[in-house]
Amino acid sequence: MTKRKEQFYTARGYEIAAGENALTPSMEDYLEMIYRLSRVNGYTRVNDLAENLNVQPPSVTRMIQKLYDRSLLDYEKYGMIHLTDKGTKLGEYFLDRHNILREFLSLLGVTDDLQRDVETLEHYVSYNNFKVISALVAFMKDNPHFLQEFKKYRKDFLQMEFGKE
Amino acid sequence: MTKRKEQFYTARGYEIAAGENALTPSMEDYLEMIYRLSRVNGYTRVNDLAENLNVQPPSVTRMIQKLYDRSLLDYEKYGMIHLTDKGTKLGEYFLDRHNILREFLSLLGVTDDLQRDVETLEHYVSYNNFKVISALVAFMKDNPHFLQEFKKYRKDFLQMEFGKE
DNA sequence: TAAAAATATTAGTCATAACTAAAAATCAGG
DNA sequence: CCTGATTTTTAGTTATGACTAATATTTTTA
Numbered sequence: 001m002t003k004r005k006e007q008f009y010t011a012r013g014y015e016i017a018a019g020e021n022a023l024t025p026s027m028e029d030y031l032e033m034i035y036r037l038s039r040v041n042g043y044t045r046v047n048d049l050a051e052n053l054n055v056q057p058p059s060v061t062r063m064i065q066k067l068y069d070r071s072l073l074d075y076e077k078y079g080m081i082h083l084t085d086k087g088t089k090l091g092e093y094f095l096d097r098h099n100i101l102r103e104f105l106s107l108l109g110v111t112d113d114l115q116r117d118v119e120t121l122e123h124y125v126s127y128n129n130f131k132v133i134s135a136l137v138a139f140m141k142d143n144p145h146f147l148q149e150f151k152k153y154r155k156d157f158l159q160m161e162f163g164k165e
Numbered sequence: 166m167t168k169r170k171e172q173f174y175t176a177r178g179y180e181i182a183a184g185e186n187a188l189t190p191s192m193e194d195y196l197e198m199i200y201r202l203s204r205v206n207g208y209t210r211v212n213d214l215a216e217n218l219n220v221q222p223p224s225v226t227r228m229i230q231k232l233y234d235r236s237l238l239d240y241e242k243y244g245m246i247h248l249t250d251k252g253t254k255l256g257e258y259f260l261d262r263h264n265i266l267r268e269f270l271s272l273l274g275v276t277d278d279l280q281r282d283v284e285t286l287e288h289y290v291s292y293n294n295f296k297v298i299s300a301l302v303a304f305m306k307d308n309p310h311f312l313q314e315f316k317k318y319r320k321d322f323l324q325m326e327f328g329k330e
Numbered sequence: 331t332a333a334a335a336a337t338a339t340t341a342g343t344c345a346t347a348a349c350t351a352a353a354a355a356t357c358a359g360g
Numbered sequence: 361c362c363t364g365a366t367t368t369t370t371a372g373t374t375a376t377g378a379c380t381a382a383t384a385t386t387t388t389t390a
Contacts, residue, residue: 006280008284010190010218010378013378015346025177026176026348052173053175053178055175055178055349056349058350059349105294108300108301115171121289124289132274135322138326139315149311150300150301153303158297161303177347180348212337220379224379226340227377228377243338243339243384243385
């Protein structure tokens with residue numbers, strides 16, 4: 001049994017390979033935000049989404065239609081946006097993933113651009129990775145000693161390896 | 166001084182905000198691969214890239230032109246592809262980042278789909294995050310007892326939190 | 331060195347998810 | 361209840377990075 005050569009793909013290649021059923025990063029962002037906003041009233045609206053995601057309303061309308069076609073939300077023209085059970089589960093997961101990632105980076109000592117870093121990364125964290133990172137976060141919170149040692153280590157390491165910057 | 170409300174953007178929103186000068190994930194993949202392949206002969210060719218990135222040659226030609234316009238490589242039609250100094254530095258960084266990320270996930274115990282996970286994630290790891298993750302990897306390698314503890318912890322945690330799966 | 335094979339380019343298409351401008355629907359106040 | 365303001369939709373445009381088909385160039389080989 002010869003080891004098959006390791007295959008590489010471009011970022012776009014992986015997106016395409018994921019197929020039509022996979023959610024795109026933008027779809028994930030919308031679901032996550034709909035979930036956030038729905039916690040207030042049980043629903044959200046086109047304009048709220050547009051404002052909170054910093055996009056224009058027409059972009060929201062289009063995306064809502066797409067998510068509707070996938071049965072992730074209920075919607076009628078000019079109406080309210082409600083997540084279906086399926087959409088709710090996904091939204092909740094995306095929010096969890098977001099929060100774990102934020103906690104992870106935060107524990108490691110990332111402070112600058114934390115929000116941006118989390119939002120940029122989150123979509124690309126597979127479920128497998130989400131699980132191990134969750135474990136690491138829990139471990140670090142349960143073992144403050146580990147974290148303390150790491151913080152000392154990090155300081156010297158960054159200085160040595162990357163200089164002042 | 167009131168705290169400005171936390172702003173959210175879609176994945177595409179961040180891409181657009183990054184501006185015209187930023188490299189896209191695909192550009193990064195190409196540079197990383199050109200760097201890899203160039204270590205053999207000092208150069209690479211359109212077909213080699215197409216094969217190794219699993220894309221068609223015309224896609225490579227287009228991308229090469231774009232990277233040429235940014236002075237990241239030297240190229241003449243039908244000729245060899247050489248990275249410029251600027252391109253070399255970037256390619257090297259992307260490869261480092263790739264390897265660190267792989268090591269990180271590997272240490273945490275990710276085995277399934279490791280290659281896919283790394284390639285999917287790497288483009289979205291900011292330089293700041295690269296630095297702290299590098300520190301964490303080094304720390305864990307220097308402190309195998311922590312790693313061992315984590316492995317025990319992880320086993321129970323995953324069982325508890327996520328069940329068998 | 332001429333023909334065949336391999337390699338690379340050009341030209342044109344597609345989907346995604348943004349945008350703007352303009353039209354349509356809904357809602358609120360008098 | 362109708363008019364104006366707000367909200368939402370429709371329609372059409374853009375850039376990215378894939379693709380295929382056809383063409384052009386370079387390299388190999390007979």
